[in-house]
Amino acid sequence: MPPSTSGDQALVRGMLKEVLVGREDPEGFFAICVSVLGHQETRSQFLSLIKPLSTANIRLHSALTSIYQGYFSEIEDDELEHALALSLLEAKNQQLSTTSRESQPLHPGLNRSIQHNSPLKSQEKNSNRLDDTGGEKSPSFAQTATRHKVGSPQTTQKTELQKTELQKTSHAGNYDDRSLGTGRTLCAPGSLSGGGQMTEEEDLNQSEKPKRSKNRRQRRKRAGQQVIGLPCSPSAHAPVLLWFRRDLRLCDNPALIGSLELGAPVIPVFIWSPDEEEGQGVTIAMGGACKYWLHQALSCFCTALEGIGSHLTFLAANTDGDRVGSSLLSLKQLVKETGARTVLANALYEPWLKERDDEVVSSLQKEGVECRMFHSYCLRDPYSVSTEGVGLRGIGSVSHFMSCCRQNPGSTVGTPLEPPGSLPTPTLWPQGASLESLGLARMPRRKDGTIVDWAANIRKSWDFSEDGAHARLDAFLHDGVYRYEKESGRADAPNTSCLSPYLHFGQLSPRWLLWDAKGARCRPPKFQRKLAWRDLAYWQLTLFPDLPWESLRPPYKALRWSTDRSHLKAWQRGKTGYPLVDAAMRQLWLTGWMNNYMRHVVASFLIAYLHLPWQEGYRWFQDTLVDADVAIDAMMWQNGGMCGLDHWNFVMHPVDAAMTCDPCGTYVRKWCPELADLPDELIHKPWKCPASMLRRSGVAFGQTYPERIITDLEERRSRSLQDVAVVRKEFGQYVDKRSGCDLVPLPPRLVSQALGLSHRDEAVTSNRKEFLLPVITRMEFKHQQEDPDADASSNPYNAVLKGYVSRKRDETIAFLNERDFTASVMYEGTQRQERLERDHRRIEGLPPSPSPRGRARRTPTAKDRFSIVPGGAVTALK
Numbered sequence: 001m002p003p004s005t006s007g008d009q010a011l012v013r014g015m016l017k018e019v020l021v022g023r024e025d026p027e028g029f030f031a032i033c034v035s036v037l038g039h040q041e042t043r044s045q046f047l048s049l050i051k052p053l054s055t056a057n058i059r060l061h062s063a064l065t066s067i068y069q070g071y072f073s074e075i076e077d078d079e080l081e082h083a084l085a086l087s088l089l090e091a092k093n094q095q096l097s098t099t100s101r102e103s104q105p106l107h108p109g110l111n112r113s114i115q116h117n118s119p120l121k122s123q124e125k126n127s128n129r130l131d132d133t134g135g136e137k138s139p140s141f142a143q144t145a146t147r148h149k150v151g152s153p154q155t156t157q158k159t160e161l162q163k164t165e166l167q168k169t170s171h172a173g174n175y176d177d178r179s180l181g182t183g184r185t186l187c188a189p190g191s192l193s194g195g196g197q198m199t200e201e202e203d204l205n206q207s208e209k210p211k212r213s214k215n216r217r218q219r220r221k222r223a224g225q226q227v228i229g230l231p232c233s234p235s236a237h238a239p240v241l242l243w244f245r246r247d248l249r250l251c252d253n254p255a256l257i258g259s260l261e262l263g264a265p266v267i268p269v270f271i272w273s274p275d276e277e278e279g280q281g282v283t284i285a286m287g288g289a290c291k292y293w294l295h296q297a298l299s300c301f302c303t304a305l306e307g308i309g310s311h312l313t314f315l316a317a318n319t320d321g322d323r324v325g326s327s328l329l330s331l332k333q334l335v336k337e338t339g340a341r342t343v344l345a346n347a348l349y350e351p352w353l354k355e356r357d358d359e360v361v362s363s364l365q366k367e368g369v370e371c372r373m374f375h376s377y378c379l380r381d382p383y384s385v386s387t388e389g390v391g392l393r394g395i396g397s398v399s400h401f402m403s404c405c406r407q408n409p410g411s412t413v414g415t416p417l418e419p420p421g422s423l424p425t426p427t428l429w430p431q432g433a434s435l436e437s438l439g440l441a442r443m444p445r446r447k448d449g450t451i452v453d454w455a456a457n458i459r460k461s462w463d464f465s466e467d468g469a470h471a472r473l474d475a476f477l478h479d480g481v482y483r484y485e486k487e488s489g490r491a492d493a494p495n496t497s498c499l500s501p502y503l504h505f506g507q508l509s510p511r512w513l514l515w516d517a518k519g520a521r522c523r524p525p526k527f528q529r530k531l532a533w534r535d536l537a538y539w540q541l542t543l544f545p546d547l548p549w550e551s552l553r554p555p556y557k558a559l560r561w562s563t564d565r566s567h568l569k570a571w572q573r574g575k576t577g578y579p580l581v582d583a584a585m586r587q588l589w590l591t592g593w594m595n596n597y598m599r600h601v602v603a604s605f606l607i608a609y610l611h612l613p614w615q616e617g618y619r620w621f622q623d624t625l626v627d628a629d630v631a632i633d634a635m636m637w638q639n640g641g642m643c644g645l646d647h648w649n650f651v652m653h654p655v656d657a658a659m660t661c662d663p664c665g666t667y668v669r670k671w672c673p674e675l676a677d678l679p680d681e682l683i684h685k686p687w688k689c690p691a692s693m694l695r696r697s698g699v700a701f702g703q704t705y706p707e708r709i710i711t712d713l714e715e716r717r718s719r720s721l722q723d724v725a726v727v728r729k730e731f732g733q734y735v736d737k738r739s740g741c742d743l744v745p746l747p748p749r750l751v752s753q754a755l756g757l758s759h760r761d762e763a764v765t766s767n768r769k770e771f772l773l774p775v776i777t778r779m780e781f782k783h784q785q786e787d788p789d790a791d792a793s794s795n796p797y798n799a800v801l802k803g804y805v806s807r808k809r810d811e812t813i814a815f816l817n818e819r820d821f822t823a824s825v826m827y828e829g830t831q832r833q834e835r836l837e838r839d840h841r842r843i844e845g846l847p848p849s850p851s852p853r854g855r856a857r858r859t860p861t862a863k864d865r866f867s868i869v870p871g872g873a874v875t876a877l878k
């Protein structure tokens, strides 16, 4: 074999980086060395090639040394055979390389790398007796590189299958059961694209999928445990600035993997720029709880980066004179300081952040710095969603959104990316600020100088790390997911995933969640659709940037709202006198979270019963939720506030809702401990308790527990309905005469799509007159229009939702109703008998009979809502 060239050695050094970042295993690397350098040169040069590792990564160094020693001592006599094996393997790979290369989907601008089975192992297995033509062959650079990409024959076969899969797959949707539940993608790890819906191969792959997702988790752990850091030669590459924002994770992070692909030192940075986060309107993008989470998450993420030999540089956005803090200025400063020529980040979709990012990209590019944004925050890039082929009917609903995604597939979701084992480090780190100096977790001080640690409970309730996210996901997929479909409304049991803050801060990618949910044995469609809801919210925000502060339905801007600050305060503090509402609001304050059902309960109470504007609820949530998300929060509050694209067709009753979410009062007891001693059947309405019971339970209204701030719920509901009827009448031009639906002015993008115009024509449509679209409208409102002053109770479409428990409880109710029926029949019979006897006596002139004994007893009715039913469960009777 001819002596190795400097090119070969450079290739091997390049491969060494692959081992360091975990994309190549030590055995594979060794095999490639033998293949590229040849047997002799490997024996003489290998140890000096891996020498830099003896200080940078001792563990990896000793692993490679022992592979080397094992190889040269054990198979000393078998040298020729090995050489033959390698050359044969290479020949095979050469044949396969063309097809394999075709089958690897490439992301623009990124080289992909496929993890391959260790050639050394396969060679040891397959090549013991090959041929006897002899001679050690030295593969060319290109051949070796091809082999490396293609991997072992087994891998190649899989890649062929992937190719077939990919050709068959549709790239649409991915949320619903048709595409998600059964679907799976078959892209090789490391690929940034590919995948999509389920194909006929599902059965073949079904058993494999959970295994793969487990593997990924294991690998994630392993990668986290490695401490690998190789300083890159500063002259070789200018560093890459990796700008982290809401993607604080190592797993499935396209920008992070993109930076590795460049083979340059990577400088991870985080720039805190609150003014930019906020945008132009009143978004409260980062409330107190969110900032606290961000602080903790950044701290954990910094540790995780240090675990792979890197470091996170913190910066407060630079200001230029009077201008607000600007990320662009900070980046320019960093570019100057570090000599970076590339900036990479994962895209954000709030319109004002996208605008900022667009400006960053174009400004940096003007200065010769390449700047790229990767997509990963949502499953679908909201700017790529189109209504073409679907139309606008039903817009605002998740079904309509999913139809749009299916009809206009766009790019694929692809498979999650493995976390890297290390990041190449620069020789010099930029001067950063301390995390504390960003002031994200600054606590107020009392006059005496002590700190008000309002986040103590939030700290106790959550693990803020990426590992914490994966632990929650695993726990959910092992347990809660089985109850999700029917019991996700329970407040007293952890039946939902509790992943929202991790998703919000990008500690878990939606793609990773989707993939693992698909791999789970139980895949409730309801859960999978939740990610579509999330994407829907971002789509709506891109269409209506005013979503967080301006009602989408024009008439509702004029709704009469209450200005009672004491009611708002009581609601915020969990002191309304309604235990279910109070429990939820206290949970929110103490832990920064409550489940979806409870969010509906407290939102209904604020809007339909307290008549306070939805924006107040939105702002409070933004300040107190750890998962506060401008897009989702605004969409949900608009819908709850009766003015969003979709109308909630229900109003939660602050007492009856307990039947669904807290039938035994466990949840209320936890968050309102002052009510803990009340019996189950009265804990949700303590005002119904006899005085003696209250005394025994230690409840004193106005002292231990607040009086109800409103008492006539029915009357308040009626007024809310009447107020809606008033504005709908007053602004009749926004009500469709034919269907009775509300009309919403369409944003230019939707008009263009509806008219089949291109994006470039948006300006034309925006200058034209307002286009109005009929949107989903509550039946209750349409009916109220006919008799605007009618009571809510007389409205046949009364939207107040009665609590619902479960089938078993339904059966109990049915049993009681039946008993009621029998009882009332008996009662009527007795009364008729008595009446007949009374008439007979009167006719006969006899004295009235003595009062009847043994009258049929009345069983509980709808009026006494809660009563004990057989089995000890609490229920309401109709």
Ligand SMILES: Cc1cc2nc3c(=O)[nH]c(=O)nc-3n(C[C@H](O)[C@H](O)[C@H](O)COP(=O)(O)OP(=O)(O)OC[C@H]3O[C@@H](n4cnc5c(N)ncnc54)[C@H](O)[C@@H]3O)c2cc1C
Residues within 6 Å of the ligand: 488, 496, 497, 498, 499, 500, 501, 503, 504, 530, 531, 533, 534, 535, 537, 594, 595, 596, 597, 599, 600, 603, 621, 625, 627, 628, 629, 630, 632, 633, 634, 636, 637, 640
């Ligand atoms: C008035 C109101 C305000 C809300 N504000 C927020 C908010 O600021 N941030 C937020 O993340 N969610 C918000 N939601 C939606 C939902 O309540 C939370 O996402 C959910 O409770 C989070 O818990 P989980 O992770 O256990 O959800 P799961 O039920 O396990 O769902 C998994 C994920 O799907 C997404 N998701 C679930 N429900 C919705 C939904 N209705 N819309 C959009 N995405 C959804 C979330 O990212 C969630 O983490 C709000 C709901 C209401 C009614």
